[in-house]
Amino acid sequence: MNKFFTETLLDWNNNENTRSMPWKGEKDPYRIWLSEIILQQTRVEQGWTYYEKFILNYPTVQDLAAAPEEAVFRLWQGLGYYARCKNMLAAAKQIVSMHHGHFPNTYDAIQSLKGIGPYTSAAIASFAFNLPHAVLDGNVFRVLSRFFDIDTPIDTTAGKKQFTQLAQELLPHGQSASYNQSIMDFGAVVCKPQQPACKSCPLSKKCKAYQQGLTSLLPVKSKKLVIRKRYFYYLVVQHQDNIYIRKRTENDIWQNLHEFILLETTAPEDPATLQASTAFKDIMKDIRYNIDGTSAPLKQQLTHQTIYSQFLLLSVNEKPELPGYTAVPKEQLDHYAFPKTITDFLKNRELTLF
Ligand code: SF4
Structure with missing residues (x-):
């Protein structure tokens, strides 16, 4: 089951995945980090132009760390969630002062930077350094919960633990970067929140949610958002x-x-x-x-x-x-x-x- 899951996703990535993004295949941890911070709470189409503007204005982490705060905020304008921008600037300064301007290359050191949580740390560690850390974002939660029929709420401590463990077990040796990319893209374009493309999905014959008609019920969340x-x-x-x-x-x-x-x-x-x-x-x-x-x-x-x-x-x-x-x-x-x-x-x- 696990082998089928990972191999099918990797095959899909190699042969069918046409999702294009400017940072795809990127190995520079600074650029990966920028894209991940911009994409938190932002749609890819909107984030894309911001990513390009940031790369153009601040090609290196040293450039970003030395930039006037006001100018960086102005460039960020329209993306919302300004704490992200504030933390990004603080992290750039941390990299310059504590790591001599070199982006750290271990999961723990990356996670110790301001504004970086387990997801972003795993993304940078795997994409830039191919380190064995599984990413767990909304797309991954959805694909895993449906394929394996897991109804533990994803916003609980127990849910996070269970999914983290499963995601880590599934990670194929030496292929962290391409596997993480595969599952995230798969969740975004095939196993979508609404109307997943189950009929043409290469995982469908073993997908428990599809087989049992549970797709629309998974993943489960415990809390309702209060606005x-x-x-x-x-x-x-x-x-x-x-x-x-x-x-x-x-x-x-x-x-x-x-x-x-x-x-x-x-x-x-x-x-x-x-x-x-x-x-x-x-x-x-x-x-x-x-x-x-x-x-x-x-x-x-x-x-x-x-x-x-x-x-x-x-x-x-x-x-x-x-x-x-x-x-x-x-x-x-x-x-x-x-x-x-x-x-x-x-x-x-x-x-x-x-
Ligand atoms: S069959 Fe449907 S629910 Fe299952 S993994 Fe594929 S797209 Fe997702």
């Missing part, structure tokens, strides 16, 4: 040609990105109620302002949160006292990294209201 709704109201305060912004530093989404003055509520508010709120008065105090416009609400879906944003355009005649905020000339706003929702707003015609 939190948040309502962001941005006060875009303009004095002469300047707009007031600040860097987000709280332990929250979009850390290190910039934003306008933010009022957050737990339910939708209309602009009049917002202006009467204590939070609004605490910020604007006795600053005299005109409301020049209100944007349409924008929605951004994150994995665990839905962010509804609206922008209120405020102009003031006298230089306002806004502690913590910096006045930035309008035409220089694109020098700063913003969350997608603000970038979309800035690209939008509503800025012409200024």
Whole structure:
């Protein structure tokens, strides 16, 4: 059963796998790492252009480690999950300071880098150095749970242990790189989450889920995702040609990105109620302002949160006292990294209201 599974996957990879990606077959651990970090929580089609931009701007890990933080964040803009970018920069600096700029070549040393977990470490160790470490990502969980009919929830400690052990047992000697690539690609293009191509699947004759009609029930997850709704109201305060912004530093989404003055509520508010709120008065105090416009609400879906944003355009005649905020000339706003929702707003015609 195990032999059939691994050999069939390797054959499929050699003869039928046409999935192309710019980093495929890559042996440079820096490039593999970049692609893996970019692809966490990002679709391949979207990640592809970012990967190419990063390679072009920072061809080596030394280049990345020496880059100004703001420039790296700007390049990352639009990918979301900015903690990834922050950790990536920290890891690049670790490689330069602790490993003399050479990417570490053991599983444990790779995993000790900031932002690298067991999956990424196994991917780099196997793809770059052909070390015997099995990767376990969503695709692998799915293929294994279906073929072997395992219904242990994949998001539990017991599930992770069971699948890790099985994945490791299946790893063919000396072929870690091609086998890991095979199973991940197979999960992405054949054993897909919805409508897997079972009829033409080379594993189907021994696939337990297919034989028993259980494909749509596997893999099993124990938890349901709880999505939190948040309502962001941005006060875009303009004095002469300047707009007031600040860097987000709280332990929250979009850390290190910039934003306008933010009022957050737990339910939708209309602009009049917002202006009467204590939070609004605490910020604007006795600053005299005109409301020049209100944007349409924008929605951004994150994995665990839905962010509804609206922008209120405020102009003031006298230089306002806004502690913590910096006045930035309008035409220089694109020098700063913003969350997608603000970038979309800035690209939008509503800025012409200024
Ligand atoms: S037969 Fe279907 S469920 Fe089984 S491995 Fe192939 S694609 Fe996946």
